[in-house]
Amino acid sequence: MLLARKTTLAAVCAVALALLAGCGNKAEVNNEGQAGAHSQPGTEGLAVTISGLEYTVYITRELNLKIPPDSDFYRGPEAPPGQTLYGVFIQVCNRHNPAKRSASTFKVTDNQGNEFQPTPAGANNPFAYAPRTLAKDECIPQAGSPAQLGPAAASMILFKLPLTDTENRPLVFEIQSPTGQSRSIQLDL
DSSP: OHHHHHHHHHHHHHHHHHHHHTOOOSOOBOTTOOBOTTOOOEETTSOEEETTEEEEEEEEEEOOTTSTTHHHHOOSOOOOTTEEEEEEEEEEEESSSSOEEOOOEEEEEOTTOOEEOOOOOOTTOTTBOOOOEEOTTEEESOTTSHHHHSTTSSEEEEEEEEGGGGGSOOOEEEEEOTTSOEEEEEOOO
16 A cells, blocks of 8 residues: 555656746847847846846836926926826946946837837936946946936836827837847836
């Protein structure tokens, strides 16, 4: 009887292993941002690697220019009626590589295929994302800068979105590196 139980247990384990071996056949994304046929957007709050640089969207939120700190994030005009301003707060780091240029091409796409380009946040805005070449162990925003010391600890990419499109979720933020590689991150709105 003990031998029968051991044989039955071994058979159950073999079946379980066979079933588990069939799992995990989804497309993977390698460290250089080359997506497989079925790649999924990254998740806000988690880093994605594109061309050797780590991009992390920490938070995406609507800006109310009538209150601090939002009035410091952007000192331009308020969004016109029917539109709203959203800040995508991002950090970009070069952890392990020789100097690399950060991305300068971004867009937001809603679930209807509508695409939105960034809105200039002002040349002298200390919170605005500005692409640059990052040496090894260097990040955007720069250590000690107002953006790095601010509440989001990240630089802002500003978007003006129609209010109706903010309901067309999920909204996806796409980052394209200077080498042409790209990844997307689903925004948590």
